[in-house]
Amino acid sequence: MSDPFETIEFWATVEKVQTMAKDNTVRVWLDLSESDLYTMARLAEVNVRGLVLHINADPIRLQELEGDGEGDEEGDDYGL
Numbered sequence: 001m002s003d004p005f006e007t008i009e010f011w012a013t014v015e016k017v018q019t020m021a022k023d024n025t026v027r028v029w030l031d032l033s034e035s036d037l038y039t040m041a042r043l044a045e046v047n048v049r050g051l052v053l054h055i056n057a058d059p060i061r062l063q064e065l066e067g068d069g070e071g072d073e074e075g076d077d078y079g080l
Helices: 037-048 062-066
Strands: 013-020 025-031
Touching: none
Parallel strands: none
Antiparallel strands: 013 025
16 A cells, blocks of 8 residues: 555545535535556545545646637636
């Protein structure tokens, strides 16, 4: 197993966000690339060890990732 306290960095889109009435929490589903098995394994390891994540998410426009050079106007929706 890898070092569970090493930073896990990956790209993902937010698939779903839902408020759970039964336990007063919020669930967030992230969609990772199917080829990102290393990240999946690291996240599973965090779960197995009963650790929690401190997450700092940087929203990026899809166009920036594709490198089309066209910046959208401030306030536009993300193209994810």
